Amino acid sequence: MVSLLDIIGPVMVGPSSSHTAGACRLGLLARCLVGGTPDTAHIELHGSFARTGEGHGTDKALVGGLMGFRPDDERLRTALEIMEREGLQYRFEKTSLGDDAHPNTVRIALARGGRRSVMVGASLGAGRVLVTEIDGYPVEVSGNLHTIVLVAHDVKGSVARIAGILAEADVNIATLKLSRKQRGGDAFMVIEVDDQPREAVRDAIRALPWVTWAFRLDKVSA
Secondary structure (H helix, E strand, C coil), rough: CHHHHHHHHHCCCCCHHHHHHHHHHHHHHHHCCCCCCCCCEEEEEEHHHHHHHCCCCCCHHHHHHHHCCCCCHHHHHHHHHHHHHHCEEEEEEEEEECCCCCCCCEEEEECCCCCCEEEEEEEEEEEEEEEEEECCEEEEECCCCCCEEEECCCCCCCHHHHHHHHHCCCCCCEEEEEEEECCCEEEEEEECCCCCCHHHHHHHHHCCCCCCEEEEEEEEHH
């Protein structure tokens, strides 16, 4: 079904929904993986992002998103200057992520304090985005729902225990996807939920002895 936003695009600052609004939303999702505005970021642009992104403000939009600015925030226009004033170290590079990568794809390696993460995502048009990889694990995160992402040891009963924590907090699961690289190793879990989970829910999941780390990803769509 085609929505009105698919036709007229999102409310935003900038000339292009894919190069500006979508890029900003990818930055917003990435910052959640380190718990806030990263101190450093290595931003690799692929395809159309690399060829025409600067002219469409993709660099400003990505940096603005990493600093927590939404697509309609006027500060996006001066995001690079704000970044420099804040002493943040962000570096851009043009690269190729392979023939299978969407033309508007970015890989963002970021660090904040002792936390580091790498995210790959694409801007699909009309402000829609899709995160396809987090820390080497294949995922599908659209930002249309509040999301919890976590890495845990592959132990029996872990999914049931985490689902129980969410149920106790009256948080309804919309989708749950789990991937692992090997049996008994680490498992990566992506849980989309209907309502924004409180920090106490995230902290309860983090406190589980087999959970390595857990973060909330904000809903970034309109």
